[in-house]
Amino acid sequence: MxxxxxxxxxxxxxxxxxxxxxxxxxxxxxxxxxxxxxxxxxxxxxxxxxxxxxxxxxxxxxxxxxxxxxxxxxxxxxxxxxxxxxxxxxxxxxxxxxxxxxxxxxxxxxxxxxxxxxxxxxxxxxxxxxxxxxxxxxxxxxxxxxSAGRGLREFEVVERVTETADVVTFRLRPADGGPVAGFRAGQYVSVRVTLDDGARQIRQYSLSGAPGETVRQISVKRVHGGTTPDGEVSHHLHARVRPGDVLELSEPYGDLVLAGGPDTPLLLASAGIGVTPMVAMLADLAASGHRGPVTVVHGDRSPADHALRADQTAYAAKLPEAAVHLFYERDAEPGTRTGLVDLAGIAVPPGTRAYLCGPLPFLRAVRAQLISRGVAPADVHYEVFGPDLWLAQG
Missing domain, CATH: 1.10.490.10 (Globins)
Incomplete structure (x- = not known):
């Protein structure tokens, strides 16, 4: 005070x-x-x-x-x-x-x-x-x-999976052979790499695997700058890092984590690479036997750009009351919709807790739609990649 x-x-x-x-x-x-x-x-x-x-x-x-x-x-x-x-x-x-x-x-x-x-x-x-x-x-x-004071720890890449033209999944295990601490779905780790000029740059990436796995999983989108610089670390990871290489990872952090009981209505909305924490959340809900309605909403440029789509839909299929709504700006397939995410026509049950992840324009638009549908502002939780500009709440 x-x-x-x-x-x-x-x-x-x-x-x-x-x-x-x-x-x-x-x-x-x-x-x-x-x-x-x-x-x-x-x-x-x-x-x-x-x-x-x-x-x-x-x-x-x-x-x-x-x-x-x-x-x-x-x-x-x-x-x-x-x-x-x-x-x-x-x-x-x-x-x-x-x-x-x-x-x-x-x-x-x-x-x-x-x-x-x-x-x-x-x-x-x-x-x-x-x-x-x-x-x-x-x-x-x-x-x-x-986290018991643990700082960065070396992890070995054990698998690399190409998800889309610009998204790669890395699965990593501790280089010292020790155990992997648990994490809460929605959390992220910091990853530090040494670049060609000797700089040791660090970035945060959401954990996209299921909590409880014995490996860490991150899915990295290659950042094309356009009017801003290309992503140094994402380009390094895509171009240089292969199985057998070692990266430094932090313990899991982040407060965009699931809350509520097994019957709580949930809405998980993402755009682009914002899908990564949502996949972990769906995996957790499927493993825990969540009974309440779960509404999954995702927007992307096209089906070919939609990373982790198979995982997202497979986990949702394991839930008794899940509905998946996909939006693509182009090349929409039967059963999906063309255009940006729009909650019109999508059921939002009373008492819904919403979790959003994506770029700021997406967060603003979906948050406003949820509030207009009666979702309490305190029940809309979000994560934005990059510096949080504190504008999503406006």
Missing amino acids: LTEQSAATVRATLPAVGAAIGEITERFYGRLFAAHPELLRDLFNRGNQAAGTQKQALAGSIAAFAAHLLDHPDQRPDAMLSRIAHKHASLGVSAEQYEVVHEHLFAAIAEVLGDAVTPAVAAAWDEVYWLMAHALVAVEKRLYDE
């Missing part, structure tokens, strides 16, 4: 900070990487930095946290904090790194806002930062404790 004096100052200055936060984050990252080039080389996603999405994500999270403190002074934005903390834990972010971020972030604020940053303004925003940082550190500590 912000002190009364700081709340008043933050409320008065939030419009000015919000208007300048793009420039602030630009200066912040410039300062941070000048002082710590190893962070860009070995931690931060260089593609997201080049595209500017990481800067937008930082700006959005700070602004969203400050606004929440003002609008709900007695509540923490636990959903937002949990999502960030899981991402941080998968990357191995340490409590000490928050000190480094603080140093360069507040120097950037002072550079951009100049004399407007009075001692009172600095103190108020300092309070906002440390409320957020300490909350994240506490959640991340709990996550590290739950």
Whole structure:
């Protein structure tokens, strides 16, 4: 909770900070990487930095946290904090790194806002930062404790399966021969690779296999940049990694996980490579004997682009009350629909819990349709690949 004096100052200055936060984050990252080039080389996603999405994500999270403190002074934005903390834990972010971020972030604020940053303004925003940082550190500590402090671990690729022209599935087992810890359907792992220039880049990929398997399974889409850089790690994995090669994987993290009882109505909606956590969820529901209705919705460019389709439909067929609805922008087959995902005509039972994964436009559209159909906003859960821009809730 912000002190009364700081709340008043933050409320008065939030419009000015919000208007300048793009420039602030630009200066912040410039300062941070000048002082710590190893962070860009070995931690931060260089593609997201080049595209500017990481800067937008930082700006959005700070602004969203400050606004929440003002609008709900007695509540923490636990959903937002949990999502960030899981991402941080998968990357191995340490409590000490928050000190480094603080140093360069507040120097950037002072550079951009100049004399407007009075001692009172600095103190108020300092309070906002440390409320957020300490909350994240506490959640991340709990996550590290739950994983017994294990960091990245070497896994050997034991199988590589081409799913589509741009999606490959890798199955991996621990290189040390030890056991594989369990995970909750919907979670992801961080994967670190060494690129040709020596950079050790790290990315998150959803676990697409069934929980309880003795191997890890990830399905990786090759990212074609277009107006942004190509995906460095996805292209490396597609071009270079074969059975017998070794990758570094984190423990499983992520809070987009199934909840509710065996009779809870569920809707699992995905687009593109967002299908990966949904397949794991369907595998889990089939194994646990879920009895309630399960509505599966997926959208893709074409049937040929639909990765893991056979797994998705096979797991759904094992459920007593499952319905599968497929949408393709082109080449739709009999029994599928042409166009973008549209919930019109699809039953959404009362009490439905919805899980969404895909690009932001898809998340926005499906979330809005679900809410208009009577699904409570609190029952719509989502995961977006890449930096979370905190726009899907709008």
